[in-house]
Amino acid sequence: MKLGKTQTLKIAEINNSGAFLESENGERAFLPKIFLDENAEIDNDVEVFVYQDDDRLKATTEIPNAEVGEFAVMNCVQSLPSGAFMDWGIIKDLFVPYKQQKGKIIEGKRYLVYVYIDEASGRITGTTKFKRNQNYENVPFKAGEKVDLIIAGQSELGWNVVINKKYLGLVYTSDVFKKLYPLSEEIGYIKTIREDGKIDVTLQKQGFVQNIDEFKQKILDKLEENYGLLYLTDDSSPEEIKEELQMSKKNFKKAIGGLYKENIIEILEDKIKLINEE
Known part of the structure; x- marks a missing residue:
């Protein structure tokens, strides 16, 4: 059974309180009645998330904000001297021990939490302490993804x-x-x-060809907002362009060049202007 993971288990037993779900190796987790389909039968497959509650394996059909090995932003629902309890989207809160807090967690505030299994206790645990500049092997990404x-x-x-x-x-x-x-x-x-x-x-696609329509549309939208005028030119500073349009000066120059060639804008000394706008 995969602790802290969503998985498919088989119903082995049903009683008045819920059902016992069983993995292929015979491990069992209890699914409370509130999460059990009223038409459920023995040997039915159920997709659930498995967690611990008082040293007992339990299951829920709720979807956690993060499984073991994942990060999520969570709200603190209770802060104690021993640690903090975080709402991670299921019926049971996630415990972040005091020693696993980068700074003291305060009730009612939101934090980025990593979920893992503590080696000493074997329990699902949260931490706000993690290395920001990780070295990974076999990263499942490719450039541009x-x-x-x-x-x-x-x-x-x-x-x-x-x-x-x-x-x-x-x-x-x-x-x-x-x-x-x-x-x-x-x-x-x-x-x-x-x-x-x-x-x-x-935060932007690499390569101007991929972005040209996006940048041109952003400039056109801004022109529409400003009654056909935008007080930016080739001579504007990168900071001014970034503040106004959230793009680099290089992409701005290429985009207005394209709009100019398409006879959509005029490039004046201190501004650009939509053609046929009064």
């Missing part, structure tokens, strides 16, 4: 991120063209998987 990100926090080089709930990576400051907030979710793209196993991520 679209991924889901959780913004972990800022560093000297940029922003630490969690990739697809399982891997830690970095978005360099030079690749950030929008305001980011810790614990928020973003879409990203794998930029580089380095020889040392570290993962670099970008």
